[in-house]
Amino acid sequence: MSIKKTGSAVWEGSLKEGKGQVSTESGTIKDAPYSFGKRFEGEPGSNPEELIGAAHASCYSMALSMIMGEAGLTPERIATEAAVTLEQDAGGFSITRIHLTTRVRSPGTDADAFHGAAEKAKEGCPVSKLFKAEITLDAALEN
Template sequence: MSIEKTGSAVWQGGLKDGKGSVSTQSGVIQEVPYSFAKRFEGESGSNPEELIGAAHASCYSMALSMVLGEAGLTAERIATEAKVALEEVDGGFAITRIHLSTVASIPGADQAAFKDAAEKAKAGCPVSKLFNAEISLDARLEG
């Protein structure tokens, strides 16, 4: 099976004085503005790193749900945050690490089974497989 989805961006102008917009095929994100100041100077607005973080957090949560299901468990709730680090490296910038934090409420799960499922999901998540960055994880079971 092969599935293709599209994200797109338009950029106008130079690096520091230019501006752009980002959109998704579904239209959920439609011409959301981004710029150098939004990415590097803390100006409010979107940037590639937060979009990568949202994609990774959503993919990881789905992967964890799948692994739990394979173990006969169903989560009431999985909440995941992906913190993406963009750092200056060798005169350029690179995403050097992503830290996943997930909190889940899973009836009947014990800590050992949850931790095992969380690690399997981190390794098996399609977005995790995409990155060469270090990907760390904190996984906490509620209740």
């Protein structure tokens, strides 16, 4: 089975003065603006790192739901945030770390079984498999 999804971006101008728009095939994100200032100077708007974070958080949450279900655990709610760290290095910039914070409501779930499922999801989520960056996890039940 092979599934292909697309995202696209258009950039116009130089790095610092230019601007761009990013879109997804589904239209969920359509012509969202991004720029140097939005990425590096804290201006409001989108940037690649937050889009990567959203993709990773959503993929991880789905993977955790699947793995918990396979273990006979029933999550009512999984809320995940992915904090993506971009650092300057000798070659320019690199994403060096992604820290996942997930909070799960799953009444009656054993903490050890939950933490095992959370780690398995961190390693097995398709988006996690993309990165060379260190991926860390803070997982907790909210019962």
